[in-house]
Amino acid sequence: MATLLEVKGLETQFFTQDGVVHAVNGISYTLDEGETLAIVGESGCGKSVGVMSLIRLIPIPPGKVVAGEVWFDGKDLLKLSDDEIRQVRGNRIAMIFQDPMTSLNPVLTIGKQLTEAMQLHLGMDKEQARKRAVELLELVGIPGADKRLDEYPHQFSGGMRQRVMIAMGLSCNPQLLIADEPTTALDVTIQAQIVDLVKELKEKIGMAIIWITHDLGVVAGIAERVIVMYAGLIVEEAEVHDLYGKPLHPYTLGLLKSMPRLDLGKDAKLIPIEGLPPDLVDFPEGCPFAARCKYRVDRCFTENPPIEYVTPTHRVACWRWEAVHEELKANGGSHD
Amino acid sequence: MLQFIVRRILWAIPVLLAVTFFTFALVRAIPGGPFDFAGDRSLPPSVVANLEAKYHLSDPLWQQFCSYLIGDTVCRPGDDSGRASKGVLLGDLGPSFRYRGRTVNDIIATALPISFQLGMMAMMLGIGIGIPFGVLAALKHNTWIDYSATLVAILGVSVSNVVLGPVLIWFFALKLGWFPVATWAAEPLFSGIADKYIAASEQIPMWVNIIPKPTVDFFMHAALPVFALGTALSATIARMTRGSLLQVIREDYIRTARSKGLRERAVVVRHALKNSLIPVVTILGPMFAGVLTGTFVIELIFAIPGLGRHFVNSIGNRDYPVVLGTTLLYGVAIVIANMLVDITYAWLDPRVRLE
Numbered sequence: 278m279a280t281l282l283e284v285k286g287l288e289t290q291f292f293t294q295d296g297v298v299h300a301v302n303g304i305s306y307t308l309d310e311g312e313t314l315a316i317v318g319e320s321g322c323g324k325s326v327g328v329m330s331l332i333r334l335i336p337i338p339p340g341k342v343v344a345g346e347v348w349f350d351g352k353d354l355l356k357l358s359d360d361e362i363r364q365v366r367g368n369r370i371a372m373i374f375q376d377p378m379t380s381l382n383p384v385l386t387i388g389k390q391l392t393e394a395m396q397l398h399l400g401m402d403k404e405q406a407r408k409r410a411v412e413l414l415e416l417v418g419i420p421g422a423d424k425r426l427d428e429y430p431h432q433f434s435g436g437m438r439q440r441v442m443i444a445m446g447l448s449c450n451p452q453l454l455i456a457d458e459p460t461t462a463l464d465v466t467i468q469a470q471i472v473d474l475v476k477e478l479k480e481k482i483g484m485a486i487i488w489i490t491h492d493l494g495v496v497a498g499i500a501e502r503v504i505v506m507y508a509g510l511i512v513e514e515a516e517v518h519d520l521y522g523k524p525l526h527p528y529t530l531g532l533l534k535s536m537p538r539l540d541l542g543k544d545a546k547l548i549p550i551e552g553l554p555p556d557l558v559d560f561p562e563g564c565p566f567a568a569r570c571k572y573r574v575d576r577c578f579t580e581n582p583p584i585e586y587v588t589p590t591h592r593v594a595c596w597r598w599e600a601v602h603e604e605l606k607a608n609g610g611s612h613d
Numbered sequence: 614m615l616q617f618i619v620r621r622i623l624w625a626i627p628v629l630l631a632v633t634f635f636t637f638a639l640v641r642a643i644p645g646g647p648f649d650f651a652g653d654r655s656l657p658p659s660v661v662a663n664l665e666a667k668y669h670l671s672d673p674l675w676q677q678f679c680s681y682l683i684g685d686t687v688c689r690p691g692d693d694s695g696r697a698s699k700g701v702l703l704g705d706l707g708p709s710f711r712y713r714g715r716t717v718n719d720i721i722a723t724a725l726p727i728s729f730q731l732g733m734m735a736m737m738l739g740i741g742i743g744i745p746f747g748v749l750a751a752l753k754h755n756t757w758i759d760y761s762a763t764l765v766a767i768l769g770v771s772v773s774n775v776v777l778g779p780v781l782i783w784f785f786a787l788k789l790g791w792f793p794v795a796t797w798a799a800e801p802l803f804s805g806i807a808d809k810y811i812a813a814s815e816q817i818p819m820w821v822n823i824i825p826k827p828t829v830d831f832f833m834h835a836a837l838p839v840f841a842l843g844t845a846l847s848a849t850i851a852r853m854t855r856g857s858l859l860q861v862i863r864e865d866y867i868r869t870a871r872s873k874g875l876r877e878r879a880v881v882v883r884h885a886l887k888n889s890l891i892p893v894v895t896i897l898g899p900m901f902a903g904v905l906t907g908t909f910v911i912e913l914i915f916a917i918p919g920l921g922r923h924f925v926n927s928i929g930n931r932d933y934p935v936v937l938g939t940t941l942l943y944g945v946a947i948v949i950a951n952m953l954v955d956i957t958y959a960w961l962d963p964r965v966r967l968e
Contacts, residue, residue, distance in 0.1 A: 363874040366872055376865060379864065380865045380869045382888070383866070383964060393873065393879075393883070394873040397875065442869075
């Protein structure tokens with residue numbers, strides 16, 4: 278598969294009154310055409326800022342992409358003019374957001390919000406755009422589409438609004454859809470519906486997806502490859518079954534252990550990761566996870582481990598990944 | 614919609630009745646009476662007694678209130694003085710105690726159109742300057758444009774018209790001689806036409822006077838007072854617009870609009886402006902009511918014979934019917950303005966239903 282997106286050394290910072298917040302600290306990854314990549318990590322680890330930096334949706338000021346390259350379709354998105362990046366946004370790369378309750382404009386009809394990108398990017402007139410909007414709403418499973426176009430967001434439920442957001446994202450046939458925690462604000466049954474919907478649409482349309490979440494349960498169902506982020510850094514990247522079966526970073530292991538599982542019986546306890554993520558203003562020397570890590574050694578506090586490939590598809594940023602690996606093998610290859 | 618308006622009007626009736634009652638009670642509670650002085654001489658007690666009897670001020674208060682409200686024919690049967698009031702409910706606001714031979718309806722009919730013209734032009738100027746500058750300041754947030762617009766707005770809010778008015782007169786009227794110093798010069802636009810249809814004996818209805826003939830003289834006279842009043846209003850409107858737009862621009866749906874690749878202009882005009890006008894409209898309502906019914910300071914400084922001075926002078930004069938009449942008029946204006954505000958809400962925000 279051809280590479281669709283290549284991110285190199287992306288660094289984003291926010292210049293606030295309390296100092297410089299190091300939100301994203303030099304991340305690199307690639308994405309193939311039609312691939313689904315999940316980015317996981319806890320709140321504030323830089324997942325959202327990392328993807329919003331790609332299409333320059335970071336509010337400037339206070340935010341700024343201070344270093345890096347984002348290669349998409351032979352161009353570095355960070356070097357495009359404002360006009361050029363606008364032609365990418367919503368057209369080649371579309372984005373759907375976390376909270377469908379607040380992400381739609383309350384005073385405009387769904388139809389207006391759905392058609393404006395098509396009129397802008399595809400040069401459709403009102404009638405054509407409306408016709409396609411009806412098709413899109415049907416595609417994302419909203420019945421009575423023609424009538425519902427004239428309704429306002431408050432007349433839709435949360436799940437329905439997220440379907441509208443997805444329809445909006447797909448309206449210009451993007452090559453890449455960025456989904457920023459699209460299921461987090463929804464209840465579990467609706468979450469499952471939305472995940473299924475996106476999977477189904479991906480099969481039909483074939484766009485690549487970057488799916489951001491903090492829910493490893495959702496990841497397993499949708500992604501082919503997973504990036505784990507911590508404190509603005511990629512700490513581990515692997516194919517999805519490798520990440521669940523053979524996690525190498527103590528943080529990934531911690532995330533997996535803190536996940537509720539149906540197959541372990543009701544007496545199984547969740548094991549939380551103790552402590553808090555580091556302060557992104559006063560960034561620690563050494564590994565940012567060291568203070569919370571069971572496997573740490575002295576070196577972890579002085580030197581931040583670089584991310585290195587352990588197998589051709591699995592990379593990790595940890596001095597002690599072998600110890601994690603050995604322990605898991607001793608436990609019969611399971612992290613339970 | 615129609616149902617909403619009807620309901621609002623029905624609701625206004627008890628409100629206005631309460632306003633009438635409390636104003637009546639309060640104004641009578643002030644010590645002194647309308648005939649204590651004539652000029653700077655005090656009147657002999659016998660004359661005062663005569664005058665009070667003429668205007669029924671010696672009657673019991675409940676009877677005075679009753680006849681003010683529903684008219685002399687009901688509450689004061691047998692009055693054959695020929696000056697029987699029809700009562701407020703039928704639109705008769707009674708005679709003025711100070712302006713002999715003039716009724717409160719007369720005073721309002723001549724003064725209100727002038728205040729209305731001044732207020733309307735000032736509001737248009739205020740909105741016309743205030744909203745664009747507020748938007749500009751918000752879009753150029755934390756740049757010199759924002760800071761200078763904010764500075765001007767703060768100046769506009771804090772420099773009183775008592776200062777601004779005379780400064781304008783001194784500079785533009787006296788030094789440069791561009792505009793007349795004071796007074797108002799409105800001729801009714803429809804006077805010629807209306808005369809044909811209104812019999813000479815009949816009083817010219819107020820609406821004829823409201824729309825002025827757009828003469829050069831009219832606008833020259835209006836320029837300075839409208840500018841003074843309009844800039845003061847625009848300062849408040851601009852500050853409100855800026856604050857509100859800055860809040861809206863941080864909303865998630867604005868990010869969504871940007872993620873679609875819309876131009877910043879389209880993002881602001883199509884997605885942000887409508888939302889941000891909701892709080893602005895809230896202050897425009899009472900502002901409208903206040904300005905259209907007359908502004909004391911501006912009208913005084915520019916010697917404009919509007920309604921503003923009657924609000925203030927009538928209290929000093931103990932001219933009870935004028936106090937009541939102007940207060941009621943203001944009450945009606947507030948009720949109508951708030952109704953218009955609510956209708957505007959419904960137009961701006963589909964979540965608001967007029968029920």
